[in-house]
Amino acid sequence: MPTETGAAFFVDADYAELDAANGPVQLAVYSPYEVSPGEVAVVRGRLEADLFSYAASAAELGRAWMRHALLAILELTILGVLIAFLIANPSRVAFIVGWALPFGFFIATRSALHAFAQRQYGARARRLLESGAVIAEPAISQFGGSLAHVRDIWRGLDEGAFARDTVSLELASERLLRWPGAVAFYRSQRDADEPSRPRPLRSRLARLLLPKRPVAPLTTLVARPRP
Amino acid sequence: MMQLVCWAVPVRGGYVLRADQAAHAAVQSADGRRPQFVDWAVAIVHPGSSGFAAERVRRPTVLAIESAMRRGAQTRPEPTGRLARLHRSWTSLALGAALLVLSGTHWVLALAGAWLLAGRPWMAALLGIGPSDSPATAWTAADVQVTAAPHAGLGQVGEALEHAPDDAGGYGQALAAAQTLGLDEAAEVYSALIKHPNPMALPVEVGMWTPAASVEDRALGGALPDVAEAPDPPGEGADAVADTEPGDEASDDPMNRLP
Structure with missing residues (x-):
């Protein structure tokens, strides 16, 4: 994905929805550049660490x-x-x-x-821990919805449809691409750059009272300089 | 099989091996897994130069991973966890204390205060629904598969280092390149080397130095051929370690036509 200073990988996956009962997890890498085996190894290593760390932290959900x-x-x-x-x-x-x-x-x-409310997430996390596996060889640039998203954001950037700053890229992901994963990615970039703001009272109350989904980390940044 | 990553950061005359930032989390998360799923493969990412001999750095790589494990275990944030739990339950504790103070002779108020202060935590522990301690790590160095994979970013960093006339300038340029490329592990190594430019004297938490194959061979008497100057013919590599090269992917890849 393009960033203000270059490009970065992120993993667009909701770990809470991954179920080992459906088979092993396949990592698919989409990039407009050639990706070296070392970069793929780093992405896969960090994905595995995040995925199973999430599973370990969510395994207790709903059990008792x-x-x-x-x-x-x-x-x-x-x-x-x-x-x-x-x-x-x-x-x-x-x-x-x-x-x-x-x-x-x-x-x-x-x-x-x-x-x-979280017992299903906990059950999936336990299945991931017990029998989940990530396929050793990642698929590089396979077809699918993510391919179109990655292609469109780079093409839009080249054609000047939006500027190369985090806010513009976030808005483009939300309004043009309708890609929630990319929106979350750019929002995390923006939050990392800006000092944290206090949450509004309504949001804090909702956070306190309502059951929420377990938080899965947004994996893996390996930056590249601007081409 | 779970994959760990070890960075072979190029320095003058060799490499500094350093476990990836995700290695400790990967090993910790393996605690709850079944033994048949906990096989370890370590991918050594290196600059891609022909002087890199993966088989020679196998043992230092395992040591670098073990060093990261020990560091992670020592810096486990227990006090922070307790503080966070206290922060979450301060309202009940304050209300419980207030109820006890205000109870006077009213046993109902005293009972409610005692419940909030001690009864609920005790009952939660009794029912086994409190936070549990994590067990020992599942990492074992035996039967670790080590592979080597060239990393394009490290290659650029290595080139920046090679083109510099002296050590200090080279490490400065390599640090700038690593920061631009977002290679945090390499940037930390070069930051340490700028302060103390002897890679052999690096603290173990920064990384473990290992000589390049050519340097090691020269030190052993020069009888062996220089790996950097005379790479093995294809298919006759002495290493038992798998080494993947860039550009192996199919040329008709749809992403090659992007953007």
């Missing part, structure tokens, strides 16, 4: 959701007794404590919800 639920039931029972007590004994203490109860007493419930 029933035990999480048991803990949540126990905690909600204590919360119920506490609320009944505070209603039965209205006082200044009840007012002080009452508003803060959700911050302390919904943690086990949240963990149980997350564990239940």
